[in-house]
Every structure is written in C-alpha cells, then in structure tokens.
Amino acid sequence: MVKDLNLNKLKVGSTIIIGDTIQEITEIGKSCFPECNIIKKGEICPLASEALFTRVKKGGNIKIGDYVNIKDSLYSYVESYKYVNQIVDSIPLGYMISDLYGNIEIVNKQMLDMFGYRMEDIKGKRVLDLFKGWATVKNLITSYNTFTDEEVLVNAKTNKVRFNLNASPLLNYEGEVVGIIYIFNDVKKERKLANKLMGRQAIYTFDKIIGNDEGFKRLIDFSKEIADSRSTILITGESGTGKEILAQSIHNYSNRREEPFVAINSGAIPKSLIESELFGYEEGAFTGAKKGGQPGKFEIADKGTIFLDEIGEMPYDMQTRLLRVIEEGTISRVGATSQKVVDVRIIAASNRDLEEEVRKGNFRKDLFYRLNVLPIEIPPLRKRKGDIPLLVDYFMEKISMRLNKKKVHISKTDMDKLMDYKWPGNIRELENLIELIVNVGYIPTKITEGNLESDIKKDTNARAEELSLDYVEKIHIAKVLKMYSGNITHAAKVLGIGRNTLYRKIKKHGIE
Incomplete structure (x- = not known):
C-alpha cells in the first residue's frame, strides 16, 4: 500500500510519483477488485474501499510505505498557483486554469465578475460549458501552440457575451502539457484600443461648436435632446457647414459615447466595393478576399454609431440593403448565408435636397422616410x-x-x-x-x-x-550680418554654413 493516498486530490490524466516510478492515472475507483477479500490482523485490505489504476511511464522500485508524490500532477500546479491568485485577482483580466479534460481548476475574481458567476456556480463546470470551440483551443495547446486574440462567445450567467481570449499551455517539470491557462479580456476594451489606432473615435463635442445665433442654439439644444434616441437622424446642409462635427457631438453626448463611432463617405467608395465595405465579407466570397473574411462597418460599429456621409450618393441597389438593416437590425456579409444582429445608431448626412432626389427617382422614397425620422438642417x-x-x-x-x-x-x-x-x-x-x-x-x-x-x-x-524662400533667406542673412557688425566668421557660424558659402550667398543676393 501507499501512504497519504487522497483520491480527491487526483484526476484522470494526472502524473504521480510513487517510489522510483512515474505513473499516469488512467482510472479512479471507489472499490477494489470484487475477488479481493484479504484480511490481515483482523482488518480488511485498505484497498477494498479505494482503488487507483495507473499506467507506468517510468519504471522503478516501490516499497511498502512509499508516499505518493503529486508535485508533478496538475493538482500540485493548482495548489502552487493559489498564492498567485491573490495577485491575479487584482489584475483586470479574467484568468482560468483547466486540465486537458476541460475540468476547471482555478478562476480569479475578475473572471467571475465578467461572466456573472459565483465561485459555487463555476465548481463542477467544464470549459466546454463556458464557450464553443474549446476542442480547437485544446488541439492548439496540446500541439504546443497558443490561442491568441480570438473572440469567443461565452455563456455568461444571464446572456451570451463576446470576450477576447488568449490561451497557452501549462507545462510540468518535464515540459509536458498538463493544463491550459486562459486569459479573458473585455472585447469593448479591445475595441477602444482599436478605435484609437484606427481613428474610429468621435473627437468633437458640443462645447467645441461655436455659435450664438438663436436659431443655431435651438438646433444644438434639439440635437442634445435626441442624442440618446435610437431613431435615425438625417443631417442636411451645404458643404462646409460641419455635418460630421455635429454627428460626432451627438454621439459623444449620447449613452453610446463609449462605443465606436464609424464614419463612411458613401460617395467616395467605388460601387463595386461599397457592399463589402458596409457589410463585410466571408472567406472565399470573391477573388482576393482575406482569409477568415472581414467585418464591415456595421459590425465594427455594433453598439455604437455609424455616420453615413453623402448618403445621397449611395447606389440605388445598396439603398435597398440599407433599408433592410434599418427595419430588421440585421446584416449579412457578402458570401454568407446567415444573418447577424447589430445594434447600431444611424446618422446620415447629405448636402443634396433628398426630397428632390426622390422626385427624380435617384433616391428611394421609403429609405428617405426611414432616415428622416429626426431631421436636422444646419444653416449656411x-x-x-x-x-x-x-x-x-x-x-x-x-x-x-x-x-x-x-x-x-x-x-x-x-x-x-x-x-x-x-x-x-x-x-x-x-x-x-x-x-x-x-x-x-x-x-x-x-x-x-x-x-x-x-x-x-x-x-x-x-x-x-x-x-519666396530666396527673399526670406536674403532678409535673414542681412539681419545676422548686421547683428555681428559684418563679421563673416561669426555670422557663418550662427547661420550654420561655411564662410565660402556665406560669401556666395552675399554675392547672390547683392547684400552690401
């Protein structure tokens, strides 16, 4: 027999050391072999109540009284990481460790808060209960690869929420993968960083808009009143009146201010590209499509605001798709068969008379009415x-x-x-x-x-x-020469040029 055998501390797949051997646990039972009825000194065999089955990875001697050394098992890693959790709990990232069977061993407080779980809720759960695609993560990790900066849809306590996941292998002292370390990050924080890097950020606010004209002040007050509305806004006005500045100010005054602001000029994108630019595309949708596809502006603006400038320039067939997005709140990537739900506040702008464009047949009447729910006209x-x-x-x-x-x-x-x-x-x-x-x-x-x-x-x-530069150079050289009383050496040194160069420039400009 072995001493200090505690099956609660071990799991299938764990590595243990008994004497000179290294063994991997293949099965854990609560009863011994049925035929085992050894009685010694009046006591039943101690293994009659607990049994442990292993596969020998490295042979060696075992003798009675040998202790089970579990420091090389995943459990020992979990034990050693407990003190680390005190530090990790203070980091604003979700942190978790599981074994290779998906059993959750460690989570930090931040992850519980992010997912809306309590510690007792997470006990007994497996990673595949938390998010789809765990098998892919495991395959990468067991191949000594990492899973980097991928979005996963997590089954949080009350809803499905997207998080950014990084996963890496947990290795034992022999360099073998014995578990998986997961780091979850809020996708919103990732988006905010991306927004800064890619310029998807509204920088203007109402306090940067200058004007004391009474009519203009009423326009600003109205814009503030409707800032939180989910209805579409149509801003009209001549070129140069500040339509995008007003749109950014509305966004920054609204309850969507922490989310993306994505601006797109409908008239600046070629007709052949505008669909994929607005709605994105799937891998293989067309020649040259990126591997993995690409999200469109509506997906990027999810939970935020999309500003469609020069909406009057949008091709007629694309107006139909835009109308469907407004009415149904869903988009479909080019080449996709499924729909995606998006929560986007639309602000459109035009320097054209859209009612006149409707009469001419250049702009859909139904789309005009859908956009013109909250009209704002900026005066010239x-x-x-x-x-x-x-x-x-x-x-x-x-x-x-x-x-x-x-x-x-x-x-x-x-x-x-x-x-x-x-x-x-x-x-x-x-x-x-x-x-x-x-x-x-x-x-x-x-x-x-x-x-x-x-x-x-x-x-x-x-x-x-x-x-002209020649004129400026002439005036500057004359000024420096006057400062140094015509001394060529000092003047050349101050000007950062050689004496011969200064002589040539004096001659060129006719400086006396």
Whole structure:
C-alpha cells in the first residue's frame, strides 16, 4: 500500500510519483477488485474501499510505505498557483486554469465578475460549458501552440457575451502539457484600443461648436435632446457647414459615447466595393478576399454609431440593403448565408435636397422616410453672420497656436467685409482663409462681396516675391550680418554654413 493516498486530490490524466516510478492515472475507483477479500490482523485490505489504476511511464522500485508524490500532477500546479491568485485577482483580466479534460481548476475574481458567476456556480463546470470551440483551443495547446486574440462567445450567467481570449499551455517539470491557462479580456476594451489606432473615435463635442445665433442654439439644444434616441437622424446642409462635427457631438453626448463611432463617405467608395465595405465579407466570397473574411462597418460599429456621409450618393441597389438593416437590425456579409444582429445608431448626412432626389427617382422614397425620422438642417454661414466674429477669433487662436505664429489683428472694417461676404464654402472656407492670414501675416487687401477667392489670389500674387524662400533667406542673412557688425566668421557660424558659402550667398543676393 501507499501512504497519504487522497483520491480527491487526483484526476484522470494526472502524473504521480510513487517510489522510483512515474505513473499516469488512467482510472479512479471507489472499490477494489470484487475477488479481493484479504484480511490481515483482523482488518480488511485498505484497498477494498479505494482503488487507483495507473499506467507506468517510468519504471522503478516501490516499497511498502512509499508516499505518493503529486508535485508533478496538475493538482500540485493548482495548489502552487493559489498564492498567485491573490495577485491575479487584482489584475483586470479574467484568468482560468483547466486540465486537458476541460475540468476547471482555478478562476480569479475578475473572471467571475465578467461572466456573472459565483465561485459555487463555476465548481463542477467544464470549459466546454463556458464557450464553443474549446476542442480547437485544446488541439492548439496540446500541439504546443497558443490561442491568441480570438473572440469567443461565452455563456455568461444571464446572456451570451463576446470576450477576447488568449490561451497557452501549462507545462510540468518535464515540459509536458498538463493544463491550459486562459486569459479573458473585455472585447469593448479591445475595441477602444482599436478605435484609437484606427481613428474610429468621435473627437468633437458640443462645447467645441461655436455659435450664438438663436436659431443655431435651438438646433444644438434639439440635437442634445435626441442624442440618446435610437431613431435615425438625417443631417442636411451645404458643404462646409460641419455635418460630421455635429454627428460626432451627438454621439459623444449620447449613452453610446463609449462605443465606436464609424464614419463612411458613401460617395467616395467605388460601387463595386461599397457592399463589402458596409457589410463585410466571408472567406472565399470573391477573388482576393482575406482569409477568415472581414467585418464591415456595421459590425465594427455594433453598439455604437455609424455616420453615413453623402448618403445621397449611395447606389440605388445598396439603398435597398440599407433599408433592410434599418427595419430588421440585421446584416449579412457578402458570401454568407446567415444573418447577424447589430445594434447600431444611424446618422446620415447629405448636402443634396433628398426630397428632390426622390422626385427624380435617384433616391428611394421609403429609405428617405426611414432616415428622416429626426431631421436636422444646419444653416449656411451667410444666414448666421453674427457668429462670424466669434468664429474668426476661435480659428485665429487655434491656428496661430498650432502653427506657432502670431495672431493677426483684424480691423472692424475688414470684419465688416468678412460679414458681408456670401461664404459659399461656409465654415470650412472661413477656416481656410484664417489659416492663410496667419501664415502670411496680413489680411488680403481687397475683400469684396462674392469675389473673395479671386481677390486673395490677386493679393498673394502681388506679394509673391516676399513669400519666396530666396527673399526670406536674403532678409535673414542681412539681419545676422548686421547683428555681428559684418563679421563673416561669426555670422557663418550662427547661420550654420561655411564662410565660402556665406560669401556666395552675399554675392547672390547683392547684400552690401
């Protein structure tokens, strides 16, 4: 017999050491062989109540009284990892260990919280009860591979939830795989990182929208009121009025602010690609399709907001598919036979008169009504002239700081001219003008109603010489020479050029 045999500590597949042998447990029983009725000193054989069957992996001597050494079994790893759990419990990741039969041995508090289970709920569960695809994970791990950054659908306490899973092998002292270590991460956190890296993030908020015009302020108030609504929003307005800025602000004011904001320009994508771009595709759907397929913008925006800019440019056949997404809340990848449920808030925008496009037959009437549930029309800049001084000050401050240049003072006369201008390019045109003013350091000499662009060109052409690199170089060299009283050696050293080079430039520019 062996001492300290405790079957509760052992499992099929565990490795144990008895004497000089290494054995793998193949079966654990609660009774000995039926024919075993040995009685010694008036006592029944101790193995009559418990039996352990093993396969010898390494032979050796066993003698009466040998202890069972289980430090090489998975159980010993579990025991040794108990103190590690005190550290792991403080890490915001779900952590679990199972044996190769899928029996769960260790979980940390974070994983219980993520899945909504209590410790007593998880006892007796197997990994395959938690998520589909465990066999794939096991096959990879037992082949000494890892399972990296894959999404799995976990059977949480109240619902099925997607988590990001990393799995790696747990090895014994001989380098054999005896278990699997699992690390679960919240997919939302993965998405937030991806959103930052890929630019899928709304950066504008309502406090960055400038305007004191009463009608414009009512528009902002209305936008805030509907921010949490699941209904579709249609933003209309001329080019340059800030439709995407308003869409981002609505998203950041809503209860979806922590989720993705995905913007797509319907008019910038070729007709042949727009379907796969919006709805994704399966592996093998077409020549050149990525292995494993690719999610579309609607899948990426799940739980968040998708902004469909220039919706009036969307091909007519794609309008039908978009209508189905709005009505049913499902999408189907190109090449797929199944549907996926998505929870996406749609904000569409157009600088076209969509009602006129409907009359022309270019835009579906039913889609227009579905999109136009919450309409917002942004007024052109010429209809909110009182906001022009505010916008000029805002852009002057912002652009001068970004370019590290001085702000340019704008007189009342020039401001009046700016307010009288029609601004066909709206706020975008005004911002570009202020950037030009900051760069050149002066205001175009002639700003007349309806002819600003040509006047700027005339004015800049008139002073083209002053903006050239040669002119700037000439002025700078003359300034440095004056600072050092014409001393060529000192001036060349400060300019970072050789004396001969400086002489050539003095001659070239005719500096006396």
